[in-house]
Amino acid sequence: MITESAVLQMARGVRELLRTDAAVAVSGAGGPEGQDGQPAGTVWIAVSVGEDTRTEKHLFDGSPEEILARTTTRALTLLRETIKRGSA
16 A cells, blocks of 8 residues: 555564664555556655654656656665764
8 A cells, every 4th residue: 555654664664673773665656557546656755764754755757667766766865864864
């Protein structure tokens, strides 16, 4: 399911299960068709670093490959921003 709640639980759960300092989770409709009532390109991203968990919802344009690339880039950027925010 493509929801904020799902990616929050995924990121927190992976971090706890693997006992890591950080985790990233994504869920979305990569296309070419929509999924769960969401149009293609709809993506939720969650980053969990320590006690700080952030989420974002995006609607990316493009082919499934382009949507995946944009999702990956944004997820890694959000991870970097969250880590920097925690160390500030």
